[in-house]
Amino acid sequence: MEFQNKETDFSFPREDVRETDLSFGYMKKAIELAKKAGESGDVPIGAVLVYDGLKPESPMGILCKEKGIFPGEILGMGYNQRNLLGNALRHAEISAIGEACERIGDWRLEDCTLYVNLEPCPMCAGAILQARIPRLEMAIRNRKAGFCGSVLNILQMKELNHRVDIGECSLLLGYNRKEFNVVLNEGKLNLGQIIAVANFVGLTTSEIVDLFF
Numbered sequence: 408m409e410f411q412n413k414e415t416d417f418s419f420p421r422e423d424v425r426e427t428d429l430s431f432g433y434m435k436k437a438i439e440l441a442k443k444a445g446e447s448g449d450v451p452i453g454a455v456l457v458y459d460g461l462k463p464e465s466p467m468g469i470l471c472k473e474k475g476i477f478p479g480e481i482l483g484m485g486y487n488q489r490n491l492l493g494n495a496l497r498h499a500e501i502s503a504i505g506e507a508c509e510r511i512g513d514w515r516l517e518d519c520t521l522y523v524n525l526e527p528c529p530m531c532a533g534a535i536l537q538a539r540i541p542r543l544e545m546a547i548r549n550r551k552a553g554f555c556g557s558v559l560n561i562l563q564m565k566e567l568n569h570r571v572d573i574g575e576c577s578l579l580l581g582y583n584r585k586e587f588n589v590v591l592n593e594g595k596l597n598l599g600q601i602i603a604v605a606n607f608v609g610l611t612t613s614e615i616v617d618l619f620f
Contacts, residue, residue, distance in 0.1 A: 430574075433457055433522040434546055436484070440499065441524045444486040454499035454523040456483040456507045459542070462518045470511045471518075482519065483507030499523060500531035504538050515539050526553030532561050536569050544574045 433455050440453025460478025462468050476482070485502025489495060500523055508514050520542040521535060526549040535543060548557045555562050555573055562571035 430520075430522070430544055433481075433520075434524070434544065436481075437499075437522045437524050438546065440484060440486040444488065444499065447488070447491045449487040449490045452487040452499040452523065452525050454483075454485050454503040454521060455481055456503045456516065456519050456521050456540070458482050459518050459520055465517055467511065467513065467515055467518045470513055474511065476511070482510050482516070496530075498528065498531050500527055501534055504534050504540070508538070517541060520544060525549050526555050526557055528552050529554045529559075529561070535562060535571060536567065539569055540571060542572045542574070546575070548575075 437453040437455045440455070441451040442453075444453060445451030458467075458471055458476055458478060458480050460468065460471070463472065471477075483503040483506030485499040485504075485506065487499050488497040488502070491497075500521065503521065504516065507516055507519070514537075516538045517540075519540050521540050522544045523531075524546040526545050526547065527535065527543070528549070529552075532554040543555060543562065545555065548555075550557050552558060554560070555571075560573075561567070562573060564570070
């Protein structure tokens, strides 16, 4: 499906669109942002934060209703600008979260899903926890620096007062996401398949190889 912005029909639930189609649309937007980061010389990572509207009576739900924000609407977007701006904090997820907080006027993003093309780093995973974001969808895992299950999973630590549901969005090359990561990590993809994966998730072929091989 084509990605839709807040000015189009966001009367949810939409019976004509499956949840997986909607998730793919938001992830597609995150990948578009990632490519923008790559074009400016940064690691290509993009993030999109979406208001789910599953808790309309929550403080966030009430704020969104007051501000005319509908379920399915994007609250914040960002892409990696660390090199471009010379700022270690300008990661895609941080920018998307900051924009969303400004939009609703609160730091609690307790009814949202964050879509990002690469598994978040320690800093961004921490920001997800701090913002109380309940759901994360990522396109591909980061074996070297991912803190949502690859190196460490701080989003689901029982010692913390908030935990995040983690999903791995969509299908690639005929594999489901779990199978895909196993195949990729075992080195079973040929060069053509690696290039296809790189194009899909917004990373260059060399970055995919550096992450997984």
